[in-house]
Amino acid sequence: MHSSAPGRYRRRVSAEIRVEGLADLEAKLICLGEVAGLKVLRSAARKSFAPVLEEAKRLVPVSDAEGPHLRDALALTTKAAGYIGQNVVATVGIQVKRLPSKVRRMLRKLRKEHGVTLSIATPRRYWHLVEFGASRTHAHPFIRRAIDAKKLEALNVLQSELRKKVERAMKKQHPGES
Amino acid sequence: MTFGEALYGLLSADDQVAAMVRANGLVKIFPDVAPQGVAQPFVVYHVVDDASIQTLEGASASLAQARIQVDCYAKAYASAQELARRVAAVLSRYTTASLTCARLSGHDAYDDEAMLHRVVADFSMWKRSDL
Numbered sequence: 330m331h332s333s334a335p336g337r338y339r340r341r342v343s344a345e346i347r348v349e350g351l352a353d354l355e356a357k358l359i360c361l362g363e364v365a366g367l368k369v370l371r372s373a374a375r376k377s378f379a380p381v382l383e384e385a386k387r388l389v390p391v392s393d394a395e396g397p398h399l400r401d402a403l404a405l406t407t408k409a410a411g412y413i414g415q416n417v418v419a420t421v422g423i424q425v426k427r428l429p430s431k432v433r434r435m436l437r438k439l440r441k442e443h444g445v446t447l448s449i450a451t452p453r454r455y456w457h458l459v460e461f462g463a464s465r466t467h468a469h470p471f472i473r474r475a476i477d478a479k480k481l482e483a484l485n486v487l488q489s490e491l492r493k494k495v496e497r498a499m500k501k502q503h504p505g506e507s
Numbered sequence: 508m509t510f511g512e513a514l515y516g517l518l519s520a521d522d523q524v525a526a527m528v529r530a531n532g533l534v535k536i537f538p539d540v541a542p543q544g545v546a547q548p549f550v551v552y553h554v555v556d557d558a559s560i561q562t563l564e565g566a567s568a569s570l571a572q573a574r575i576q577v578d579c580y581a582k583a584y585a586s587a588q589e590l591a592r593r594v595a596a597v598l599s600r601y602t603t604a605s606l607t608c609a610r611l612s613g614h615d616a617y618d619d620e621a622m623l624h625r626v627v628a629d630f631s632m633w634k635r636s637d638l
Contacts, residue, residue: 457616462553464541464580464621470555473629477556477574 354488357495358417361502366417367409369494374421375407377487382423385475390459399459402426402452423472425456510554510573510632511538513606514598518550521597527590541580547623548581548590555629569637574611575630580623584615591626598630607633 358366382405389400406424427433428451439445462468508516518524519534528535528549535541535549555574560567577594581587591613598608613628 461576461578461616461627462540462551463618464549464551464578464623464625465543466620467539468553468555468576470553470576473574474556477558 354491354495355417357499358491361495361498365498365502367419369498370417370491371407371409371419371421373487373490373494374419375405376490377483378405378421378423380482380486381475381479384479385423385471388469388471388474390469390471396450397428397452399425399452399456402456423475425453427451427453508634510557510571510575510634511552513632513634514552514575514577514630517597517601517608518594521593524550524590524593524597527593541621547621548579548586550590550594551578551580552576553578570633570635572631572633575632577628577630579626579628580618580621582623584624587615587624587626591628595628605635 358370360366361369382403386400386403389403391398391400402425404424404426406422408420410418410420428436428449436447436449439447458466459469460472461470515536515538518536525534530546535545537545537549537551539551539553541549541551553576555576557571557573560570560572562570577591577598579587579590579594581590595610595613599610601608609631611629611631613626616625616627617623618625
């Protein structure tokens with residue numbers, strides 16, 4: 330598993346899980362075809378990363394202040410990248426969610442119709458200060474610690490989920506075969 | 508010796524890094540946060556995760572691993588990059604029987620409050636205390 334730390338302007342913390350040493354599973358994934366194979370991989374990757382998200386939510390500092398908390402804005406995100414060479418690639422990560430669309434619409438309306446710009450300290454604006462700190466701010470790393478602590482568990486879940494989902498998808502594609 | 512002490516020892520012992528961050532006899536390499544009003548350039552390090560190594564006989568008493576974040580700050584982007592390159596070179600080449608460092612990842616950022624460019628890099632450090 331390879332994890333990458335995000336830059337300040339990137340809005341997502343992602344981790345790349347490379348499935349190696351599971352040649353039989355990868356061959357079956359390729360057999361399923363691009364659409365079904367990626368769907369299976371993406372779904373298994375999502376499930377495997379759930380413990381990392383839970384750990385990140387446990388580790389992230391929560392203040393007593395009112396307002397949107399960083400913990401509540403953490404969510405899983407997946408993306409099916411497709412085939413790169415011989416490898417089937419999907420990415421999974423933890424994202425910091427935007428404000429609800431209703432609130433964003435309201436803020437836009439306020440700005441356009443009344444010329445009022447409200448600056449809200451949303452989790453997406455400050456998560457990097459919590460994770461990486463600044464010259465005069467302590468870092469409280471929660472994503473990297475969560476990935477480090479749970480990566481082996483994530484790999485184990487990925488392996489078992491992938492096996493289960495690949496078998497199920499193959500049965501669905503070829504109902505007559507055992 | 509803690510990971511922080513080991514890292515400080517390695518960086519401050521390097522002539523080039525020390526020359527870049529030294530001012531008034533102070534080598535500006537700080538744990539966690541930089542003191543108020545300190546002049547740039549400087550280095551700040553954080554121990555992100557100090558994990559004990561599990562073996563078949565339980566937690567290892569002599570082997571430990573840590574992820575350490577090293578931030579290099581400077582007014583000019585090029586100076587921050589140069590300092591980060593030097594720090595990475597010192598740490599990446601450092602391998603002995605009792606201590607090993609490897610660079611894991613890194614990115615650029617800007618500290619709005621201090622108005623300084625910043626290069627953030629994560630290193631993995633392993634140490635053995637029984638040698």
